[in-house]
Structures are given as structure tokens and as C-alpha cells.
Amino acid sequence: MEFPAGLIYARPAVPLVALPATRAIAALVGAGCLGVLVLAASLRPDPTGIGTHTRLGFTACSFEVRTGLPCITCGMTTSFAHFARGQLAASLYTQPAAFVLAAVAAVAWWVALYVALTGRPLHRLLRVIRPRWWILWTLALLMAAWGWKIYIHVMNLDGWRST
Numbered sequence: 001m002e003f004p005a006g007l008i009y010a011r012p013a014v015p016l017v018a019l020p021a022t023r024a025i026a027a028l029v030g031a032g033c034l035g036v037l038v039l040a041a042s043l044r045p046d047p048t049g050i051g052t053h054t055r056l057g058f059t060a061c062s063f064e065v066r067t068g069l070p071c072i073t074c075g076m077t078t079s080f081a082h083f084a085r086g087q088l089a090a091s092l093y094t095q096p097a098a099f100v101l102a103a104v105a106a107v108a109w110w111v112a113l114y115v116a117l118t119g120r121p122l123h124r125l126l127r128v129i130r131p132r133w134w135i136l137w138t139l140a141l142l143m144a145a146w147g148w149k150i151y152i153h154v155m156n157l158d159g160w161r162s163t
Helices: 020-042 052-056 062-067 076-084 088-094 096-118 131-154
Strands: none
Touching: 020 076, 020 096, 052 076, 076 088, 076 096, 088 096, 096 131
């Protein structure tokens, strides 16, 4: 049995292009990610592993001051500062969750730049992500990183002394 040529399915020759609003949002996301990384690069990482945020005018961590233990976000600014300077081992050691967040920010900047400049949507990639699993993995990462931070703080191994 033969089919007429008109019944054969073919994808349209015109590629999908993101709407101008989508490109603008991508540009804003990219600018935000780049801004965070540039700000982190401008900060000198505190050698104690916590306290880099005080260079931005913030106060010391109240949880750490009162309990002697780091809070769940202690060391994140320091880790971002290490990451932005290319000191990846120091970033991972100082605060593993912040290392992952900094890597996500760096990748998000490149992806957002790609979408903003080319207009090619990346929605097909996002269909693979299962939100409930990302939430669970993120919470597990935060808890494990906090445990690591408490361990190195209590054992007086906190910080990266070779910077």
C-alpha cells in the first residue's frame, strides 16, 4: 500500500524561538547569577571558614555565637568566594552545599545567556526534572553539608588555611 507524500509527517523547518519576554527573563536570571558570582569574587574568603559575609556589612551568625555550632548556612559566602576564585577544593571543603549552589549558579548563567542570545527554549530539558525528587535531594544535601560543617567546626578543622 502506498501513501501519498502529503501524509508523511515532518517537523517544521522553522526552529522554535522563545518569546521576547522569555529571553528577557533569561537575561535577568543570567545577570542575577553572574552578579552573585562577581560579588563573591570581590570578597576575600575568611580563613576561619565562616565570617566572609561580615565584609558585606552583615553581623556575625547569632546561632554560632550563642551555641558555638555553625548554622545551616554558615560558610556559604566563604564557599562562594572560594568558588568564584577558582579554588574548587576549598569551596567544597568549606561548605559542600554552597559549592553545589555556586556550580548551579555558574551553569545557570551560561544557560540563561544561551537562551537570551539565541532564543532557543530549553523546555525539553526541564521536562526531565521531577520537582519532588529535587526537593528531597536538596534537603538531603543541606543536611549532609550542615553535618559536615558542624564536624569540621567541632574538630577545629574549619576553614581553608592555604589561601
